[in-house]
Amino acid sequence: MLLEPGTTCWRVERTPRAAVIIDMADYFTAAKAAMLKARRSIYFLNWAFDPDTAFDPQPGGENPESDLIGAFLKQLAETKPELDIRLLCWKASLPISATQNFFTLKDRKCFVGTTVSMKLDGSLPLGASHHQKMIVIDDCFAFCGGGDIVPDRWDTPCHEDGDARRLQKKRKCYPSRHELMSAVEGPAARALGELFRERWKRATGEEIALPERPLRYSPWPACLKANLGPVAAGISRTQSAYRDAPELRENEALFLAMIAQARKLIYIENQYMTSPIMAEALAARLEEPDGPEVVLISTLHCPSWFDQMTMDRTRSAFLKRLELSNKHRRLHAFCPVTAGGKIIIVHAKLAIIDDDVVRIGSTNLNNRSSGYDTECDLTLEASAPGAATARLQIKALRNQEIAHWLGVQAKDVEAAVAKGGGLGPAIALLQAGGAPRLQRLEPQPLGPLATFIAAHHIGDPIERADAWRPWRRRRAMAAKLRAQKRKLASAGLRTPRTGAIKRVV
Known part of the structure; x- marks a missing residue:
């Protein structure tokens, strides 16, 4: 066994099923479907998060507002007031934020006056960055990988030249991009929820209570095929x-x-x-x-x-x-x-x-x-x-x-x-x-x-x-x-x- 708690990993948990998702088109689709099933909580950890990111980009960037993740989360919070929705992103310096459409400024402005809690995390040494990327839903299901939620991350496994769905508002097609995400459920997802809570407390001083009992269901989306497990x-x-x-x-x-x-x-x-x-x-x-x-x-x-x-x-x-x-x-x-x-x-x-x-x-x-x-x-x-x-x-x-x-x-x-x-x-x-x-x-x-x-x-x-x-x-x-x-x-x-x-x- 390579996985040795305290040496090569923090925790080892079983997951009944898992998925490896190739590229962000399928990830965004699966993430939206899973969040619609949420009953208790949705937690984001990201290096960068842009509320204007479309789940399903249309040619030329002409997407309805309801397909943008910022508007989606606000609508979800309104229709399900019992949901605890929190986002924790790196408090990037202004020059780095500028390369990502000033996401740190847009994030805070987007969620003002809503029940969605958005925080920027600067609890790290000067020059370091918070680089984790995950979504945890109800402590039952989680995504973890390398993809941030930013418009120019979207691509399909075909990596097509000149795909009009990668066309930015300035009419420029951003380059093809390869990303990978994983999905797990059960105890593995619960552990990722604990990791989020540790980061949140360190960044904000607020402690989020761990639910005594996990919900007896899985938000695993029907569109996502499990290709591993149990592992x-x-x-x-x-x-x-x-x-x-x-x-x-x-x-x-x-x-x-x-x-x-x-x-x-x-x-x-x-x-x-x-x-x-x-x-x-x-x-x-x-x-x-x-x-x-x-x-x-x-x-x-x-x-x-x-x-x-x-x-x-x-x-x-x-x-x-x-x-x-x-x-x-x-x-x-x-x-x-x-x-x-x-x-x-x-x-x-x-x-x-x-x-x-x-x-x-x-x-x-x-x-x-x-x-x-x-x-x-x-x-x-x-x-x-x-x-x-x-x-x-x-x-x-x-x-x-x-x-x-x-x-x-x-x-x-x-x-x-x-x-x-x-x-x-x-x-x-x-x-x-x-x-x-x-x-x-x-x-x-x-x-x-x-x-x-x-x-x-x-x-x-x-x-x-x-x-x-x-x-x-x-x-x-x-x-x-x-x-x-x-x-x-x-x-x-x-x-x-x-x-x-x-x-x-």
């Missing part, structure tokens, strides 16, 4: 030390344990790939003669100038480190594009290990997601009873995800893996003779400024102590890696065979 659901957190809140690095420990345990496959989709700790762990597995395949998917380049200067440069160092260890040729790194060759922004945070574990959440593969920002991941692990069935379900999810990238059927992926002997060769077989939808992602040459940024991880602190002291960062990384290896070993989990953090730029 063990682990909840892993990241939290920076702040006032009386301790530092939590469960997500980092879980990543290291997952990489160390993999036998055949490590499949990761992530927005940012910059952490030297993770690079060392992956490189060690690539150096093993009989180690697992490592398949990585990320965006060709970040959409924002700041991220291009920081995260993209440092990702090149990450990839270079892996290439130096790829003597057995088991590394496969890709960036997805549309049928027309335009980039698809990979904002999803997904990891699949063999056929045993699927992990979805808000945690990036960078330094700040390991210990500086606030994160939450949900990991679904095949375990008794029903482990054999769960493994087949996880394999099916992996095939479905790859199929969605390549525009083929899941059965085609399954056949190609059997023929090619691995996921990387299977992708090559499926793309042969056609336009490659997954292009090679390779490290880029770095000039003097980019080398300095990558070497010191500018904009990507490892913890609060080095947040504004980048010269301390490399020593902090090595110390954190040693501490995590000791913690994993004491919990009886396999530890990654890594040396000191290497300088590779």
Whole structure:
């Protein structure tokens, strides 16, 4: 078992059924349907929340007000006055809020004079962000993943070029975007409700009572197909030390344990790939003669100038480190594009290990997601009873995800893996003779400024102590890696065979 409370996760609960939702079109539809079933409470945690987000965008952005989530929640509060509706979002600085249509100002204005309680959470160190994304309904059902509720997150698994439903009010079509969310019910959802209550109390000082008895029903929407379960659901957190809140690095420990345990496959989709700790762990597995395949998917380049200067440069160092260890040729790194060759922004945070574990959440593969920002991941692990069935379900999810990238059927992926002997060769077989939808992602040459940024991880602190002291960062990384290896070993989990953090730029 990878899920070890106190080490790789906070809690492990069973969920009778679970779903992995590919892209936000289906998520928004399912979220609206589930909220309409709510009887007692609806709780949101988000990095960003825009009340003008449409559940079902129409071409040109011409949506009725009733289809916008802000108006929907206000109407729901009026028709069901017994509902306790609360939203907790990061109190973002004005420059960051400006990149998301000033959501912090719009949120508060939208819900003034209603029973919907909207709060902005600034209870964290300067420069850190609250990055968790979830909706908890009646402590019976919950979504958790990487998608925020903002208009430009919406897309379908087809990622169509020029989809008029992605047309903004300024008549500009925003880029295709890939997101993933998970859905659980029962004890796992109740635990996510407890996590919300902890955050709410820390941010506002108000304590929300936990219901003594859960409601004997499930708001699971009819439009959402369960594709996993029953399975063990682990909840892993990241939290920076702040006032009386301790530092939590469960997500980092879980990543290291997952990489160390993999036998055949490590499949990761992530927005940012910059952490030297993770690079060392992956490189060690690539150096093993009989180690697992490592398949990585990320965006060709970040959409924002700041991220291009920081995260993209440092990702090149990450990839270079892996290439130096790829003597057995088991590394496969890709960036997805549309049928027309335009980039698809990979904002999803997904990891699949063999056929045993699927992990979805808000945690990036960078330094700040390991210990500086606030994160939450949900990991679904095949375990008794029903482990054999769960493994087949996880394999099916992996095939479905790859199929969605390549525009083929899941059965085609399954056949190609059997023929090619691995996921990387299977992708090559499926793309042969056609336009490659997954292009090679390779490290880029770095000039003097980019080398300095990558070497010191500018904009990507490892913890609060080095947040504004980048010269301390490399020593902090090595110390954190040693501490995590000791913690994993004491919990009886396999530890990654890594040396000191290497300088590779």
